[in-house]
Amino acid sequence: MKRLPPLPALHTFVITAQCCNFTRAAELLHITQGAVSRQIAGLESHLGYPLFQRQARGLSLTAQGRELFPQIQQAFGLIDEAVERVGARREALRLKAPTCVMRWLLPRLMHWQVERPDVPVELTTTVQHSVDFRSEEFDAAVVFGAQPGQTVVAHHLFDELLTPVCSQQLLTGPLPLQHPADLERHTLLHPTRDQRDWEAWLKAADTKVASIGKGQHFDTLDLAMSVASQGLGVAIGDWSLIGEDLIAGRLATPFELKVRTGDAYFLVYPERPQPSTQLTELVDWLRQQAAARAAQAPA
Known part of the structure; x- marks a missing residue:
């Protein structure tokens, strides 16, 4: 197998062929004119045929040079495209x-x-x-x-802090939530199929709500929060997760008590x-x- 010509020399050939001037090519490549001349001479020696005709006013491509130039130029274009495409691709972190x-x-x-x-x-x-x-x-x-x-x-992010949450309209409606006992007059929304979160908070609040088992149960906390934001009941939520909802006014916390589980x-x-x-x-x-x-x- 015939040894391929050096890649730097081929790159110098492409740049020189574009301007047909050793001095200008040297400027574009940030090397000396003598280095450009030596690389072209070495490439011609390797290939076995001339690429340029030296003239008083500059250079011109030989027949072989004209045939080789677009193919080598295309090859460098493909290399640049491949490097840019692979460099732009990032493996996503899977969370x-x-x-x-x-x-x-x-x-x-x-x-x-x-x-x-x-x-x-x-x-x-x-x-x-x-x-x-x-x-x-x-x-x-x-x-x-x-x-x-x-x-x-493992890095600890934050603790679970249970507290009732509801919409602003429910907070200021005809049945205001001023004391934990007022929950008796509202629909309780459960983020799980059991009642443990509400039971834990009511126990800490020293309050009993007879209607606790008559509320609505959901499969996820997020769904219970969404229903609460629509004014359809009071959910037991996690204070650590609802900062944006509180700032935006989608949810409100009627009581100060927050229970660590x-x-x-x-x-x-x-x-x-x-x-x-x-x-x-x-x-x-x-x-x-x-x-x-x-x-x-x-x-």
């Missing part, structure tokens, strides 16, 4: 998160993508509160519950000798966002 954390997480990921389009995130939502990196191909996950085990790197949200990823720079940057950023919300939490 899994339960639907209950979407009200907090999704706005922040949208902001992240605006600020860091070079680090895309592919989000998968689930009703599950856990992850198994041995069988699930995710780079990281948000999980809810107790402190994760020792098989993952002992559960929390954690950002986890598999133990590795060195996680990717992109993952580390995303983790650090989400931790900063969570810390800002946690700093507002009641003692």
Whole structure:
């Protein structure tokens, strides 16, 4: 197999053929005129035929040079295109998160993508509160519950803080919510199929509501929050997740009492000798966002 000519010499040939002037080619290549001349002479020696005719007023391509030039130019164009295409492609970070954390997480990921389009995130939502990196191909996950085990790197985001939430119109309507006992006159919305969240909060408030079992039950916290925002009842929500809803006026918290359940949200990823720079940057950023919300939490 015949040895291919050096790539730098071919590139010098393309640039020189475009301007047919050693001096101008040297300027474009940021090398000396003598270096351009030597590379062209070496390429001609390698190929076995001349590429340029040296003339008093410059250069002109030989028949072989004219035939070779567009093909080599096209080859360099293909190389440039391939390098740019591959360089522009970024592997998305695969993140899994339960639907209950979407009200907090999704706005922040949208902001992240605006600020860091070079680090895309592919989000998968689930009703599950856990992850198994041995069988699930995710780079990281948000999980809810107790402190994760020792098989993952876990960063605490914030604790679960239960508190009733409702729409502004319900808060100031004909049946105002001034005391926990006023909940008896409203439909209670449950984010799970059981009543444990409402029961925990009412116990802490030292209040009994006889109609607790007559409320509406939903499969996800997010769905219960959405129904509450429409003025159709009072949901038991997580204060840590509804900051944007409170600021926008979609939801209101009628009572000051917030109950810590002992559960929390954690950002986890598999133990590795060195996680990717992109993952580390995303983790650090989400931790900063969570810390800002946690700093507002009641003692």
